[in-house]
Amino acid sequence: GENVEQHPSTLSVQEGDSAVIKCTYSDSASNYFPWYKQELGKGPQLIIDIRSNVGEKKDQRIAVTLNKTAKHFSLHITETQPEDSAVYFCAASKGDDKIIFGKGTRLHILP
Amino acid sequence: GAGVSQSPRYKVAKRGQDVALRCDPISGHVSLFWYQQALGQGPEFLTYFQNEAQLDKSGLPSDRFFAERPEGSVSTLKIQRTQQEDSAVYLCASSWGPGLAGGQAKNIQYFGAGTRLSVL
Numbered sequence: 001g002e003n004v005e006q007h008p009s010t011l012s013v014q015e016g017d018s019a020v021i022k023c024t025y026s027d028s029a030s031n032y033f034p035w036y037k038q039e040l041g042k043g044p045q046l047i048i049d050i051r052s053n054v055g056e057k058k059d060q061r062i063a064v065t066l067n068k069t070a071k072h073f074s075l076h077i078t079e080t081q082p083e084d085s086a087v088y089f090c091a092a093s094k095g096d097d098k099i100i101f102g103k104g105t106r107l108h109i110l111p
Numbered sequence: 112g113a114g115v116s117q118s119p120r121y122k123v124a125k126r127g128q129d130v131a132l133r134c135d136p137i138s139g140h141v142s143l144f145w146y147q148q149a150l151g152q153g154p155e156f157l158t159y160f161q162n163e164a165q166l167d168k169s170g171l172p173s174d175r176f177f178a179e180r181p182e183g184s185v186s187t188l189k190i191q192r193t194q195q196e197d198s199a200v201y202l203c204a205s206s207w208g209p210g211l212a213g214g215q216a217k218n219i220q221y222f223g224a225g226t227r228l229s230v231l
Contacts, residue, residue, distance in 0.1 A: 006153075032218065034219070034220075036222075041224070042224055043115070043202055043204075043222035043223050043224045043225050044154065044202070044222045045222070046219060046220075046221070049219065089154075091153075093218070095209065097159075097167075097218075098144060098156035098159055098167065098170070099144075099154075099156065099204075099220060100156070101153030101155070102153055103152055103153050104151075104152070104153050
């Protein structure tokens with residue numbers, strides 16, 4: 001079955017700097033890669049997603065890249081702000097199917 | 112409401128008790144998923160419904176776990192004879208279902224806030 005690895009498990013960046021989270025997946029049939037943000041006591045919230053027919057997608061300060069050949073995908077957050085502090089999960093899925101999550105990255109934005 | 116609603120938000124059970132967790136998906140959503148999230152971990156898939164049909168229950172950890180969605184809307188996850196290892200947050204997610212709508216895939220999953228189950 002699908003396996004998603006996520007690094008780092010914890011990341012601290014200075015406010016205003018960029019943060020990068022990297023993931024790998026194992027199943028070449030996966031074609032949908034969502035990223036979720038989870039704040040304490042809340043459910044995961046979709047922040048951006050990318051499908052396998054696209055190599056890069058950007059939404060304001062957030063961008064994702066996908067390398068299908070290497071089975072790598074990454075989340076980039078630029079100009080980080082205090083409200084970006086949360087746990088971020090990468091995930092992989094095959095269409096309308098279960099989502100396989102990474103173990104998460106706890107992002108701390110330092111003042 | 113506009114989002115996925117789960118109840119109760121918190122449940123404390125004594126070991127051996129049965130519990131029932133409810134999920135109200137977004138109105139009109141065809142697909143419904145249950146996930147289990149242990150402390151400090153990512154959510155792990157339990158089971159999936161398309162309307163009232165349970166299409167995948169491969170993630171249910173044991174036969175003590177049972178889920179239903181009899182009318183294709185509200186779903187209940189039932190855990191019988193709870194054990195301490197069942198302590199976790201149980202998340203429900205829903206989506207429009209397979210296919211495309213207006214050129215956009217409908218499979219985006221929207222999550223509820225979860226039910227935190229503590230088994231003593």
